[in-house]
Amino acid sequence: MTPHLGSDRGWTRGFLLAVAVYFATQVALRLWLGGAYETDEAEMVAMTPGWQLVYGPQLPLYNWIQFALFEVFGRELFALSVLKQLLLAATGVFAFLAFRLWLPVRVAVAGAVAMMLVPDIAWEAERATTHSNIMLAACLALLWAAGRLARHALQGRAGVVDALVLGLALAFGGLSKYNFWLVPVALLLAGLTLSQLRARILSPRGLGTLALALLVAVSLLWLPFARLLAEAQVALSSTAKLRVGGGRFAGLPDVASGLVTLLILPALVALGLRLAGRGAAAPAPDAALFLRWLTRAAVIAAVLVAVGVVAASMGTVTSRWMLPVAVLAAPALVMAAARGPRAPAVVAGLAALVAVLVMAGLSYDRWKDEARRDVDFRTLPAIVEGIVPPNVPVAVEFYAAGNLLRWAPERRVKPLLPFVARDFGAGPVLFLLREDTPRDVATAITQAGWPEGAGRILSEGSFALPYLSQSATMPFRWALVEMPEALK
Numbered sequence: 001m002t003p004h005l006g007s008d009r010g011w012t013r014g015f016l017l018a019v020a021v022y023f024a025t026q027v028a029l030r031l032w033l034g035g036a037y038e039t040d041e042a043e044m045v046a047m048t049p050g051w052q053l054v055y056g057p058q059l060p061l062y063n064w065i066q067f068a069l070f071e072v073f074g075r076e077l078f079a080l081s082v083l084k085q086l087l088l089a090a091t092g093v094f095a096f097l098a099f100r101l102w103l104p105v106r107v108a109v110a111g112a113v114a115m116m117l118v119p120d121i122a123w124e125a126e127r128a129t130t131h132s133n134i135m136l137a138a139c140l141a142l143l144w145a146a147g148r149l150a151r152h153a154l155q156g157r158a159g160v161v162d163a164l165v166l167g168l169a170l171a172f173g174g175l176s177k178y179n180f181w182l183v184p185v186a187l188l189l190a191g192l193t194l195s196q197l198r199a200r201i202l203s204p205r206g207l208g209t210l211a212l213a214l215l216v217a218v219s220l221l222w223l224p225f226a227r228l229l230a231e232a233q234v235a236l237s238s239t240a241k242l243r244v245g246g247g248r249f250a251g252l253p254d255v256a257s258g259l260v261t262l263l264i265l266p267a268l269v270a271l272g273l274r275l276a277g278r279g280a281a282a283p284a285p286d287a288a289l290f291l292r293w294l295t296r297a298a299v300i301a302a303v304l305v306a307v308g309v310v311a312a313s314m315g316t317v318t319s320r321w322m323l324p325v326a327v328l329a330a331p332a333l334v335m336a337a338a339r340g341p342r343a344p345a346v347v348a349g350l351a352a353l354v355a356v357l358v359m360a361g362l363s364y365d366r367w368k369d370e371a372r373r374d375v376d377f378r379t380l381p382a383i384v385e386g387i388v389p390p391n392v393p394v395a396v397e398f399y400a401a402g403n404l405l406r407w408a409p410e411r412r413v414k415p416l417l418p419f420v421a422r423d424f425g426a427g428p429v430l431f432l433l434r435e436d437t438p439r440d441v442a443t444a445i446t447q448a449g450w451p452e453g454a455g456r457i458l459s460e461g462s463f464a465l466p467y468l469s470q471s472a473t474m475p476f477r478w479a480l481v482e483m484p485e486a487l488k
Contacts, residue, residue, distance in 0.1 A: 008105040011344075012096075015109045019092050022355055023085040026126060029359055030081040033366040035373030035468065040130040041080045042402020046415045053227040056417050060224055061175035062134045075409065087133040088125055091115070094140035095331065098147045102290035103283070103335060106344035111331035113351035117265040118326045120319055122354050126362060131177050132320055138173035139183045139327050145169035146187050147290070149209065153200040154286075163209045167216025174221045182301045182324040190296035196289060231419075251314040255306050258319035266330040269350060270337040277340035291336050298329035367469065372399065374467045375474050381408035383463055384430065388480060393424045395448050396432035400476075414448075421449030421486035428458065433477040441479045455481040 037045065047055045048063045048070065055063040066083055073079040092112050099108035116122045125133050145166045152158040173180040191197040200206045283291060302325045309317055338344055366373045381404065384394060393412040396404065401415045414420045416438065431444045438444045445455050458480045464473035 011105045011109055015096060015112065016093070018352075019089050023089040025359070026088075027078070027081045027085050029362060031077060033363065033373065034077070035366055035371075036375045036377050037077070037080070037399075037402050037406060038128055038372060039399045040128050041077075042400070042406075043398040043415070044080055044130055045075060045402035045405050046398055046413065053224050054231045056415070056419070058131050059175050059177055059228075061172070062131050065134075066130075075406070084125075084130065084133055087137045088121075090137040091121075091133075091140050091327075094137065094144050095327075098140060098144035099290075099331065099335065101144070101147045101151050103287045107287075107335050107338050110338045110344040110347040111335040113348055114266055114269070114331045114334035115327060116351040116354045117269060117334070118262050118323075118330050119265070120262060120323055120326070122358050123361065124320065126358055127365060129320065132323060135173070135177035135180050136323060136327060138169070138176040138180050139324055142166075142169040142173050142180075142183055143187070143328075146184070149213075150191070150197060150200070150293075151286075153206060153209075154196065158200075158205065158209055160212065163212035164216055166209075166213040168220075170213060170217035171220035174217060175224060179321050179324055182304055183297075183328065186297040186301035186304060186324075186328070187293070189300050190293055193296055194289065194293055197293065247315060248310055248313050251309040251317045252306060254317035255302075255309055255322070258317060258322050259302060259325065261319045262322060262326040263329055263333070266333050269347065270333040273334070273337035273340065273343045273346065276346075277337065277343055281339065283336075283339070291332060294328055294332040295336070298325055298332055301325045301328060369470060370467065370472050370474075374469055375403075376466050376468050377403040378407055380404050380465060381411065384408070384411070384432075387461070387478060388428070388430045392428050392430055392480070394430045394432060395420050395424070395444065397434060397437050399437075400432055400434050416444055416447040418447075418449035421483070424448075424483065424486075426483060426485040429455075429481055429483050431479045431481055433479075435475055441477075441481065444479075445481065445483075449486060450483060455483045457481050 036042075044063070044066050047058070048067050051064065051067055053060060062083075066079070069079040069083050073082070092115070095112040095115065096108050099111040103111070120129075120132075121136065125136065145162075145168075149158055149162040149166050152162055170184060173183070188201070191201055201210070282288065302322070305317075305322055305325065308314075334347055338347060365371060377400075380400075384404070388394075390411070393414065394401075394404065395414055395416055398415045401413050404411065405413050412424075414423060429448075431441055431448075433441065433444060438447060441455075441457065441460070442452070446452050460477070460479040462475065462477045464475045466473055
């Protein structure tokens with residue numbers, strides 16, 4: 001007999017069905033919209049030539065999974081889209097599993113779908129990002145693993161399996177994105193501020209369990225991170241955009257505005273639920289403990305971000321780097337306020353509305369004036385071949401690199417990162433400059449790893465690519481440069 005939608009089983013099945021349908025629809029929508037690769041999609045094509053330990057400035061887990069999907073489905077849009085959607089679906093499912101350990105099913109569903117109220121999750125994760133998506137899934141997987149361990153510890157039955165699960169979650173997250181580490185640190189520190197959890201953490205059994213989890217994580221992480229340290233110039237090649245040294249407190253306004261951007265909608269929804277649910281029963285003791293733990297972890301994670309920005313004198317901080325704070329804070333705000341009987345349904349309805357708006361917005365984003373997906377890259381291989389023979393390598397920023405490789409997979413094309421000089425070596429190199437990215441040939445040469453002033457320009461020129469549904473064109477400049485051997 002099919003469970004009634006008002007039952008716990010009905011809510012669970014409804015949630016899982018909604019997740020499956022929504023993210024499958026997103027795959028279909030991306031394939032239907034077609035067009036050029038977005039920047040992060042193009043990056044995956046350009047930065048995943050095969051299996052390796054270092055893929056430039058990003059950690060390797062996303063590339064490993066993407067490479068496996070490329071092997072199965074080919075280097076096509078489907079392989080790019082399905083990985084993104086699987087990770088976002090996993091984020092929602094792990095969130096539900098983590099919250100369900102402590103809270104009623106309906107409230108757990110409200111907490112899981114509350115992440116759709118975060119713009120960088122609902123919109124940017126669909127439109128553009130890749131590595132941030134795997135970080136989201138990793139953060140919620142860790143929250144489930146840590147919550148499972150804490151729940152079992154309070155019941156006096158935490159064991160080796162809990163430690164192994166936590167260790168695997170740490171390793172998964174540790175290979176996803178660097179800012180993932182905000183979450184385990186914040187959860188541990190927040191746990192130490194709560195007497196019930198502190199007693200379990202600091203007990204001999206608790207410390208032994210954590211030590212085993214760390215041993216599992218380190219055993220899986222040491223090889224990739226050892227290689228990253230050996231390739232430090234490549235691994236740290238994106239740090240310039242942080243504008244380190246821009247002033248001790250220069251990045252704090254960005255931290256504040258980023259948190260407001262990420263959390264304003266969940267906070268407003270939580271306020272409305274709180275006002276509507278005045279007089280409702282307070283959460284059960286275990287649920288209240290979990291919500292305090294989650295809330296304190298979110299606050300601690302935000303403080304850690306601010307301290308890191310000040311300590312490193314970062315001049316630029318984007319809201320995307322604070323997503324680990326958002327995945328703790330947004331559900332905590334909503335679940336703490338979802339006390340009335342209708343509150344979970346209200347949150348689910350708002351999330352469904354956001355989902356519809358996102359799909360409409362993505363459709364508009366594909367066809368708006370000068371949309372990146374509307375650029376026609378099919379003629380680019382012929383243009384490049386008209387400038388240089390097939391044996392001359394090409395260096396160009398991510399967006400054009402991935403789209404060039406889409407239509408000319410046999411071409412030797414690299415994005416503008418410091419390993420290009422080492423990989424290409426001495427000889428002629430064709431540098432492509434899209435619009436003002438980068439601003440000039442000298443900048444492209446240094447971004448590719450050669451010293452400032454290196455190279456001798458042999459010839460240069462320009463061309464433009466058409467848009468599929470507009471009369472506009474995207475301008476490119478090119479320079480064929482004789483490059484010296486890279487410095488060792």
